[in-house]
Each structure stands twice: as C-alpha cells, then as structure tokens.
Amino acid sequence: MKPRKLLLMLILTLLFLMTSCSKQDPVPEIVTLAEPTAASVVVNEGEVSDEDGNIYPTVQIGKQWWMASNLNTTTDPNGNPAPGYCYGDEEENCLIYGRLYNWEQAMNGSSAEGAQGICPDDWHVPTMGEWEVLINELGGSAAAGRALKEAGDEHWMVASTGAGGNSKMDILPSGWFDFTLEYRGLGEGCFLRSSSSPNPYEVYVWEVRSSNSVAQGSIHPDDAVPLRCIKD
Secondary structure (H helix, E strand, O other): OOHHHHHHHHHHHHHHHHHHHHOOOOOOOOOOOOOOOHHHOEEEEEEEEOOOOOEEEEEEEOOEEEEOOOOOOOEOOOOOEOOOEOHHHOHHHHHHHOOEEOHHHHHOOOOOOOOOOOOOOOEEOOOHHHHHHHHHHOOOOOOHHHHHEOOOOOOOOOOOOOOOOOOOOOEOOEEEEOOOOOEEEEOOOEEEEOOOOOEOOEEEEEEEOOOOOEEEEEEOOOOEEOOOOEEO
8 A cells, every 4th residue: 555545544543533432422301390389389368357357468379379377267158166276285285286176167067078067168178189189299108298388386295397488388286186085296296187088987187296297197086186278
C-alpha cells in the first residue's frame, strides 16, 4: 500500500474514533416529587353553626368541606336532646375537645352510611371512604397524622416532629368514653368517627395517636368518641 493511502486511512480512522467518543447518552433529568402537604390542598375556609348556636370553623381540602373542630352540640337538627359526654364529666373539657358521642347518639338513631346524624343541616357523619379521601390528600396514612394534628404539646402529651400541618383540621387528643364506663386516652390520641359499620357489634374508625400516622380500626358502638362532620 502506498504511503499516501496509508496516511489517509489512519486519518479517517482517527476522526471516526474521536467522533464516537464525543457522542454520550444524555443524562436523565432528576425529578424530585414534593411530599404532599396540607398547604397545597387547602382551598377555602368558612364556618357553620349547630342547633345550640355554636360556631365551628370549616376548611375545604381538595373537594371536601370539613368541620375544623369537634362537634359540641347538645341538640340534634330536630331540636331533640343529644347530650353526649364531656371527658371526665367536666364541662370544661367539652369546650376544648368537643363532646364524645356513642354510635346511637352520633347517628341520631340511623344506621345508614353517610347519615346526617346530629350534624348540622347539609352536613353528615363521614364514611370511612370519605376519611380515606382526606387522608390520601394529606399524604397517605403514614404521614397524614402530621397534617391532621394540632401543632405543639399544649394538648398532645407528645408533640411529634413536624405535626400541625397547614390542613387547619387541628385534630385534638380528645380520648374517648369506653363502653365499660371509663374515660381513656386524653392527651394521647383519639378516634375519628365514621358512619360505616360492618355489623351491630363494631363501628369503623380511623385512629390518630402521637405518631404521624393514622390507622384504620374499629370500636364498640357504645364507645363515645368525638365527631367531625363533612359537608354533603
């Protein structure tokens, strides 16, 4: 092979190798998904009153409107007594934590899922599914407690890190009145009442404790727990 042709082939080979080495696969873009926060889903705030004239703050999260404090009425929408219980039989606790109602009291004699119960007109006792929608809006069961709970340790015995998101739901550790006629759990946690019941012996609830998680559970129908109403 002539020297000139050999030199030309070497030059072409070198150019090919340089071009090949300069072609790199594009680096994939790293996308960081922000953790869902209550601040991103709160749309509006308002208020609603009950038959006793108590006024409750309300908050819209996603497409749902919720009462932002526990019901404290002693009168059902028809004007009949709906006494409930104050933790420890102390009226002062009702002013802080709302009243504790058993299944019969909260549902006002109904057994229908989504019944109005003792909630104000145009509001009802939430179903387990409606609670689940809210919990998913707030990051899922492992994290929703952080956004649901009231911030700080004024009422919670243990203030979990990051609790008190901007959901404005301000869930309190209101405890419950056990069907054995004992008050339990003040400062430690609470049950979020639903209108879902699989049988006459249990009622479904969501449980909120000092951790940032919430969990599904069930209680006896005679257990009295707080009530948050949801708009129809």
